[in-house]
Amino acid sequence: xxxxxxxxxxxxxxxxxxxxxxxxxxxxxxxxxxxxxxxxxxxxxxxxxxxxxxxxxxxxxxxxxxxxxxxxxxx
Numbered sequence: 158x159x160x161x162x163x164x165x166x167x168x169x170x171x172x173x174x175x176x177x178x179x180x181x182x183x184x185x186x187x188x189x190x191x192x193x194x195x196x197x198x199x200x201x202x203x204x205x206x207x208x209x210x211x212x213x214x215x216x217x218x219x220x221x222x223x224x225x226x227x228x229x230x231x232x
Contacts, residue, residue, distance in 0.1 A: 159208070165228070169232070172204070172231045174203065174207040174228045178211070179196070179223040
């Protein structure tokens with residue numbers, strides 16, 4: 158699992174957190190493999206404390222991966 162915490166400095170509260178995975182300098186995770194040239198985000202569970210189940214088997218090879226998380230504030 159990938160986990161983290163988020164805060165909203167504006168005070169409106171958090172609406173959602175989403176995560177993207179990129180293999181090296183190549184493609185992004187699209188739900189079943191690293192096949193997307195465009196960054197795609199997967200919804201995480203929770204907001205201030207969040208988690209996303211992501212199996213080790215999803216990483217097809219040794220090497221570097223970039224994980225990015227973004228949080229959206231309530232409007």
